[in-house]
Amino acid sequence: MFLQVILSGIVVGGIYALVALGFVVVYRSVTMFNFAQTEYYTLGGMLFATFLARYQLPLVLAVLLTMVVAALVGILSERLAFRRLLLLGARPANLIIVSLALAVVLRSVILLIWGTDARQVPTLGNNPIEIAGLLVTPQQIFILGSTLLVVALLHLFMHRTRLGLALRATASNRTMAGLMGVPLTSMLALSFALSAGIGALGGILVAPILLAQYSMGQAILVKAFAAAILGGLSNVQGVIVGGLIIGLAENLAGAYLSSAYKDVVAFAVLLGVLALRPSGILGGRTEEKV
Amino acid sequence: MSTKALWASAFLAAAMLSPAAAQSQQPPVLIGVVGDFSGPVAPYSTAALQGAQVALDELNAAGGINGQRIQLRPYDDRNDPVEGATIAKRLGDEVLSVIVTSGSSPALSMGPVLNRAGLPFITTLSSNPAVTESGWKYANRLHLSDRHQIERIIQHALDTDKLTKIAILYDTSDLGVGGRNIALKTLEKRSVKPLVVEGWKQTDADFSSQLIKLKSAGVEGVIIWGAVEGAVRIAQQMRALALDKVQIYGGGGLVSQKFIDLGGSAVEGTIATWAYLDTSTPIVTALEKTFESRFKSKLDIFGAQGYDALRILAQAISTAGTKPSDRPKILEAIRSMKYQGAVGEITFGPDGENIRKIYIARLKAGKFSVLD
Numbered sequence: 001m002f003l004q005v006i007l008s009g010i011v012v013g014g015i016y017a018l019v020a021l022g023f024v025v026v027y028r029s030v031t032m033f034n035f036a037q038t039e040y041y042t043l044g045g046m047l048f049a050t051f052l053a054r055y056q057l058p059l060v061l062a063v064l065l066t067m068v069v070a071a072l073v074g075i076l077s078e079r080l081a082f083r084r085l086l087l088l089g090a091r092p093a094n095l096i097i098v099s100l101a102l103a104v105v106l107r108s109v110i111l112l113i114w115g116t117d118a119r120q121v122p123t124l125g126n127n128p129i130e131i132a133g134l135l136v137t138p139q140q141i142f143i144l145g146s147t148l149l150v151v152a153l154l155h156l157f158m159h160r161t162r163l164g165l166a167l168r169a170t171a172s173n174r175t176m177a178g179l180m181g182v183p184l185t186s187m188l189a190l191s192f193a194l195s196a197g198i199g200a201l202g203g204i205l206v207a208p209i210l211l212a213q214y215s216m217g218q219a220i221l222v223k224a225f226a227a228a229i230l231g232g233l234s235n236v237q238g239v240i241v242g243g244l245i246i247g248l249a250e251n252l253a254g255a256y257l258s259s260a261y262k263d264v265v266a267f268a269v270l271l272g273v274l275a276l277r278p279s280g281i282l283g284g285r286t287e288e289k290v
Numbered sequence: 291m292s293t294k295a296l297w298a299s300a301f302l303a304a305a306m307l308s309p310a311a312a313q314s315q316q317p318p319v320l321i322g323v324v325g326d327f328s329g330p331v332a333p334y335s336t337a338a339l340q341g342a343q344v345a346l347d348e349l350n351a352a353g354g355i356n357g358q359r360i361q362l363r364p365y366d367d368r369n370d371p372v373e374g375a376t377i378a379k380r381l382g383d384e385v386l387s388v389i390v391t392s393g394s395s396p397a398l399s400m401g402p403v404l405n406r407a408g409l410p411f412i413t414t415l416s417s418n419p420a421v422t423e424s425g426w427k428y429a430n431r432l433h434l435s436d437r438h439q440i441e442r443i444i445q446h447a448l449d450t451d452k453l454t455k456i457a458i459l460y461d462t463s464d465l466g467v468g469g470r471n472i473a474l475k476t477l478e479k480r481s482v483k484p485l486v487v488e489g490w491k492q493t494d495a496d497f498s499s500q501l502i503k504l505k506s507a508g509v510e511g512v513i514i515w516g517a518v519e520g521a522v523r524i525a526q527q528m529r530a531l532a533l534d535k536v537q538i539y540g541g542g543g544l545v546s547q548k549f550i551d552l553g554g555s556a557v558e559g560t561i562a563t564w565a566y567l568d569t570s571t572p573i574v575t576a577l578e579k580t581f582e583s584r585f586k587s588k589l590d591i592f593g594a595q596g597y598d599a600l601r602i603l604a605q606a607i608s609t610a611g612t613k614p615s616d617r618p619k620i621l622e623a624i625r626s627m628k629y630q631g632a633v634g635e636i637t638f639g640p641d642g643e644n645i646r647k648i649y650i651a652r653l654k655a656g657k658f659s660v661l662d
Contacts, residue, residue: 004531005502119552215493259488259499259500
């Protein structure tokens with residue numbers, strides 16, 4: 001039982017990590033929280049369900065199209081909601097309020113388009129395979145694999161490419177980066193497109209197990225946010241650590257105490273870790289050389 | 291009530307005056323129909339109102355109540371408990387008796403008000419046990435209560451399926467927690483100890499910790515009491531943990547197209563209580579024909595219960611009298627009658643709960659059918 005609990009904690013943690021990654025991408029480039037992040041995740045689930053069921057698109061095409069549409073919504077939200085505030089250097093509190101407002105707008109639009117009903121999305125495989133006495137489904141393996149792959153690719157992108165360097169420079173000092181010839185507006189659009197696309201991928205991956213529904217983003221918001229904070233925000237790999245801690249804590253609590261304590265324990269761990277390491281587990285210096 | 295809603299009900303009431311009634315000299319017998327006609331449970335309330343309208347025409351064509359015609363007066367509570375209580379306050383002065391076709395929340399807010407006014411009422415949609423267990427003398431239910439459904443499904447699991455290793459999963463809403471409490475009491479009476487009792491929040495998506503407990507406890511059957519989405523997620527995740535041999539038991543809420551569509555092969559084999567409408571009886575065949583040609587929608591259990599509710603009230607009023615002071619006698623008549631209606635043979639217990647057979651259904655090849 002113990003190992004099965006650990007395994008399911010890892011899978012849930014992987015989902016949290018993937019959604020948390022969206023928070024980190026935006027934070028890494030514009031040092032702000034976008035609370036609308038989990039609505040891109042909802043959008044991903046709903047679009048994916050629609051492309052598959054209504055338009056009968058092949059799987060790969062549906063995945064790509066969903067991510068592209070979500071990325072466009074990301075770009076649009078940056079252009080309409082954040083750009084002016086970001087370029088004017090608005091206070092962080094204002095940005096947070098705007099992102100909360102954006103979340104409400106996106107959620108309402110999703111509700112208007114799709115309604116309150118949950119939708120079923122076909123899985124890649126829900127029949128468990130037994131590995132060393134543990135049960136794991138192809139869909140779960142796919143979730144974990146995708147999370148690791150996306151984290152790795154994003155890490156390489158941030159640290160090995162000129163675009164990534166430009167993004168990090170923008171995060172570090174927007175004015176200075178602009179003076180050094182970084183095209184600021186493109187950087188802002190790029191980071192929102194990336195975060196929305198990754199968020200949507202999260203929705204695509206979990207919709208087959210959890211059903212696609214307008215409220216799925218709200219349900220995961222606090223957990224994913226906690227995972228991002230725990231991981232340290234400034235660090236892409238950190239989300240894996242953060243996601244795993246939250247996922248494992250709540251699953252162990254659910255299995256050995258009661259499911260009523262799942263959230264309590266997960267957030268107690270968050271408070272505990274932040275008390276000991278205020279900048280998160282892998283969060284280090286806030287200044288960096290780019 | 292807003293002006294718009296007033297106009298709407300005035301219009302509806304006017305539309306329901308039957309031609310025979312216009313000739314009558316005596317004042318009509320007024321029956322209120324409170325329900326949600328424009329909100330989330332509108333389909334169910336509307337079906338019941340339509341069923342009552344069919345009964346109304348039949349009764350008036352047959353001479354009404356001792357020559358006095360019957361008139362229905364609809365009230366829209368939009369499934370809002372506050373609106374329901376406001377409407378209920380006026381009903382004592384406006385109608386003789388009431389059919390409540392609302393969901394549980396407005397039904398529960400109306401209950402004490404109607405009871406204080408001494409208005410005999412019949413609810414046709416709420417399954418909440420509190421309707422008949424709050425000591426409201428004038429309350430009657432013509433639907434399945436959660437208590438009877440859970441007692442029935444547990445009886446089926448223990449006696450017919452001969453299972454002893456039972457788990458209870460419930461969502462932490464009023465419905466789920468109420469269901470858990472009834473299930474625990476019922477199992478205790480049968481001296482069966484549930485191996486796992488775990489809750490879930492309606493927003494919860496991951497059930498692995500609850501389900502791993504089911505697995506390590508070696509559970510044979512699980513009673514799932516809560517919203518359809520949660521039940522579907524549980525069924526799907528049970529499969530991922532190779533728990534597909536564990537029998538799923540549920541309530542009438544699961545017997546729906548939504549459950550079948552969302553759950554697919556994962557919910558196959560689910561056993562649930564069913565507010566089943568036997569369409570082979572002559573009374574239902576006739577009702578179905580009139581109902582479907584008039585309203586262009588399919589007759590369901592709620593339409594049939596609305597139909598029966600008005601016929602029961604009319605029969606009770608015809609023996610008791612049509613004056614407001616006759617209301618206690620009307621109640622007495624409801625409780626003492628044996629009524630053969632669209633939903634089968636019905637009697638009401640001393641608490642106002644209808645006593646009838648509760649069917650058990652099983653999902654097989656994407657379709658629920660009666661098992662017992």
